[in-house]
Amino acid sequence: MAAAITGGILVLLGVGLAVGGIWLAALGGSWFYLLASIGFLVTGVLLIKRHIAALWVYAAVVIVTLLWALWEVGLDWWALVPRCSLVVLIGLWLLTPWVTRALGTPTSSRSPRPATARSFSSAFDWPTMAPLAAAVVVSAIVALVSLFTDPHAIQGQLPEAVASPSQDEGAHNDGLLEGIADGEWHAYGRTGYGQRYSPLNEITPENVGELEVAWTFHTGDTRGPGDPIETTYEVTPLKVDDTLYLCTPHSLVIALDADDGSEKWRFDPQSPQNINRQHQTCRGVSYHPGTGETDATANETTADETANATADAAIDTDGEASETLCQRRIFMPTADARLFALDAESGRVCEDFGDKGAIDLSANMPNYRPGFYYSTSPPVVTRDLVIVGGAINDNVTTDNTSGVIRAYDVQSGELVWNWDPGNPDETDPIDDGDFYTANGPNMWSIASVDESLGMVYLPMGNQPPDQWGAERDELTERFSTSIVALDLADGRVEWVFQTVHHDLWDYDVPSQPSLIDLDMPEGKVPALVAPTKQGDLFVLNRETGEPILPVEEEDVSQSTQLPDIAHPTQPASALSLEPPALEESDMWGATLFDQLACRIAFRKLDYEGRYTPPSINGTLIYPGNFGVFNWGSIAVDPVRQVAFTTPGYLAFVSRLIPRDDEDSVHVSLDAPGPGINENFGAPYAVALMPFMSPIDLPCQQPPWGMVAGADLRTGEVVWQHRNGTVRDLAPLPLPFRMGVPDLGGPVMTAGGVAFMSGTLDYYVRAYDVTTGEQLWEDRLPAGGQATPMTYRDSQGRQMVLVVAGGHGSLGTKAGDAIIAYALPE
Structure with missing residues (x-):
């Protein structure tokens, strides 16, 4: 039976x-699946x-x-095993007595008797089972070998130090932040x-495990x-x-005691909810030490002086600001497009800043609508200026406000x-009543910022809509998806480096550029390192x-x-973590069947490498607009250079949908908010989604995330390893380290340890900077999609600070925890 x-x-x-x-x-x-189907059918009939x-017959299917699997992917466990697992498991079942005792052979053609069933114990002999048993055993041995083989890993060691002691960050002429104390994070x-x-x-690396x-x-x-997704x-x-x-996602500003995490004060700007915001987040606040005071002198303030200043600032019997109020300032951009200046000691609004403590960033903005423009990132602060940009909702309309950068x-x-x-x-400065240019990058x-050179460096996004650029003008084509250096004194352009020409893939420059002085053969060079979504790290003379x-x-x-013509060439850096172009053999799944579905989907999509233009048919975008790198950027060590x-590596699919008119809804019928990806006013809406299998797994094989160490002087990627598990992504909480x-983003320390918490499983981890080896991890109560930082408390202990609050569109668990780690006292 x-x-x-x-x-x-x-x-x-x-x-x-x-x-x-x-x-x-x-x-x-591939013809394999058709051939495999024949093996399954013949085995089944028999x-x-x-x-x-x-x-x-089934032994042949297994072999x-x-x-075929070895030919396609070699000894890559996570690619090899899913190709073979179902086939091998069926083979094991066929070797069990419940199946084999029912099997027999026809008698001689000279005998008229029908085929008879054999008893497993008497009539069935092991040599008859040997081919299938051998095939299963060989498959198991190959799988075991592949378990200890990682073709995606790069083994190596970064240099311990290549620069002189003067290369320490404290010796950099970093403008306002020159002389920042080692234990501070300003x-x-x-x-800057x-x-x-x-x-x-x-x-x-020796003691991090004790954290x-x-x-x-x-x-x-x-x-x-009522919050956006x-x-x-x-x-x-x-x-x-x-x-x-x-700051918090809803624009609260909170000050904590650095020793014990107790709350000192909080400020609520009363920003109203607005479902039209594409992002409800705050990446940070900014700090200014006060007029005529450098960070170095500010750090000399004693604990008693700080306490007295706080008390003085909190007392205002005459209704006027005290002398100490707002000597030091915290700048906070809000979700409703305001920029506040707060007294760092008390959290009170600095009434002498802007209009009673705030600037309305909607001023002079064309086509302004609440929820469509706001600032999610902290502004740049110099000795004299606070410089702020803003986010425009992606791919909603061509009737956008301006992408202006303003210095106050x-x-x-x-x-x-x-x-x-x-x-x-x-x-x-623009005149009252005038407007900035609409719908710019x-x-x-x-x-x-580098105040010694007098430049601020802007990572510019693309002009919406991202996937349609036929109507972009010359200036848009110049500044979209570029690094732009402006003169601090007057805001004029010093230089522009474009990372993608005529961007049709949402390849905004997402990361804060890192500034570092490199010891090159020609001498010390002031450098800028710009990570990009497509995986290039451009190392430029700043x-x-x-x-x-x-x-x-x-x-x-x-x-x-389409009438929108893609640019014939694109810049490629010698230092790159761009993944290889996808092939059909890179398609992945838990079984042969979802792998097959992904292969069919791959073949149906347009794909000719990472710059395949968008199409009505559907285009595979790899790397996807999630990016190899995003706002978390990278960490650079100025001593070791x-x-x-x-x-990160995830493929996306974009499909252009011809619009019937400027107002119809094509892709966001059931979604709250402004109509993301509708592109009202453009010829096409865009359906944009991760490239997933029918059972909601990525169609591309892992790893989907790595850690990698690079030498910035040579451009060599010295080591690379899988990072993170699927514990919080899979139906069962299995800690498979698939990457x-x-x-x-990461943070690096002079102790040779790096920390990061942003993986889609809920962990903070520590790594050996030299080798990339994971040294320590701790479970977080929610998703840790933020960049950690480290500081020294009043007792001299080094603390590592991690935020665990989750990410809405990634689906990680929400929370509100700020967690400080330290070595035992």
């Missing part, structure tokens, strides 16, 4: 494989007839499957250089009803003197200059914008039937 039932199941499986196999072969794909030859990337590097060295939770604080601000917690707190400063006086809030990508030469991420590591223009696909990176994407 078991043999007949098994045979019937194999026939059904064979029919399914045959249908899909014929379809795939007709699309020019089992129904109870013929012992079923085992021999052919193993050889800007999003610690300084955006390195995400700390000189602290108490935590080392334990020192304290936990809950902000009370969590995702709730992408309500996320992406903040990196600041640490100044004895205080931590952070850090004390008064007076507009000093404005750089409008649609009118780049007119940087004097914008800077939604974080800028970097004085001139010229490449330090080679950049070549490579020929790319232009095949499009190396980078710690966290590349998952990271959305956050």
Whole structure:
């Protein structure tokens, strides 16, 4: 009975494989599935007839499957095993007594008797089972060998040190942040250089495993009803003197005691909810130490003086600000397009800034609508200026507001200059009643600054709509998806380096550029390192914008039937973590059947490499617009002159949908909010989604996330390893280390340890910077999609601070935890 039932199941499986196999072969794909279907069908029929030859035929199926899998993917466990697992498991079942005792052979052709069933104990002999048993055993041995083989890993060691001691960050002429104490963290990337590097060295590879939770604080601000889907917690707190400063997704500003995490004050700007916001988040606040005071002198303030200043600022019996109020300032961009200046000691609004403490960032903005423009990233703060950009909702309409960058006086809030990508030469403050250029490229991420050179470096996004650019003008084509260096004094363009020409893939420059001085053969060179969504890390001279590591223009696909013509070449950096182009053999799934579905989907899509133009048919975008790198950027060590990176690899599918008119809804019928990807006013809406299998797994094989170490002087990727597990992604909480994407960023320390928490499983992890080896991990209460930071408390302990609040569109668990780790006292 078991043999007949098994045979019937194999026939059904064979029919399914045959249908899909014929379809795939007709699309020019692999013939394996069609051949496998024949093996399943023949085996199934023989089992129904109870013929012992079923085992021999199926032994051939197992061996052919193993050889085919090895030919396609080699000894890559996570690619090899899913190809073979179902086939081998069926083989094991066929070897059990419940099946084999029912099998027999026909008698001699001279005998008229029908086939008889053999008893497993008496009539069935092991040599008859040997071919299938051997095939199963060989498959198991190959799988075991592949378990200890990782073809995606790169083994190596980064240099311990290549620069002189003067290369320490404290010796950099970093403008406002020159002389920052080792234990402080005064800007999003610690300084305006955006390195995400700390000189602290108490935590080392030898002792990091002893880290334990020192304290936990809950902000009370969590995702709730009426929030946009992408309500996320992406903040990196600041640490100044004895205080931590952070913001929350709903624009609250909170100050904590750096020793124990107790709350000092909080500020609520009363930003109303608005479902039209594409992003409800805050990545950080910014700090200014006060007029005529450098960070170095500010850090000399004693604990008693700080306490007295706080008390003085809180007392205002005459209704006027005290003398100490707002000497030090925290700048906070809100979700409703305001920029607040707050007293760092008390959290009170600085009434002398802007209009009673705030600037209305909607001023002079064309087509302004609440919820369509806001700032999610902390502004750049210099000695004299606070410089702020803004985010425009992607792919909603062509009737957008401006992508202008504005610089305000850090004390008064007076507009000093404005750089409008649609009118780049007119940087004097705009007149009342005039408007900036509508629908230009914008800077939604974080800028970097070098005050000694007098430049601010802007990572620019693309002009919406991302997938349609036939109507872009010359200035848009110049500034979209570029690094733009502006003069700090007047906002005029110093240089432009474009990372993608005529961007049709949403390849915004997403990351804060990192500034570092490199020891090159020609001498010390002021460098800028710009990570990109497509995986290139462009290493440029930050004085001139010229490449330090080679950049070549490579020929790319232009095949499009649309009137929007793709650019024939694209820049490619010598330092790149771009993944290889996808092939059909890279398609993946848990079984042969979802693999087959992904192969068919791959063959049906347009795909000729990472710059395949969008199409009505549907285009595979790889890397997807999630990006190899995103706003979390990378960490660079200015002493060792190396980078710690966290590349992610997920393919997306975009399909252009011809619009009937400017108002009809095509892709967001059931979605709340402004109509993401509708592109009202453009000829096409766009359906944009991850490239997933029918059972909601990525169609491309893992790894989907890595950690990698690179030498910035040579451009060599020295080591690379899978990062993260599928514990919080799979139906069962199995901690398989397949490598998952990271959305956050790393921090590096002089102790040779890097930290990150942004993987899609809920962990904070520590790594050896030299080798990339994971040294420690701890479970988080929610998704940690933020960049950690590290500081020194008043007792001299090095603390590691992690935010666990989750990410809405990624579906990670929401929370509100700020967690500090330290070595045991």
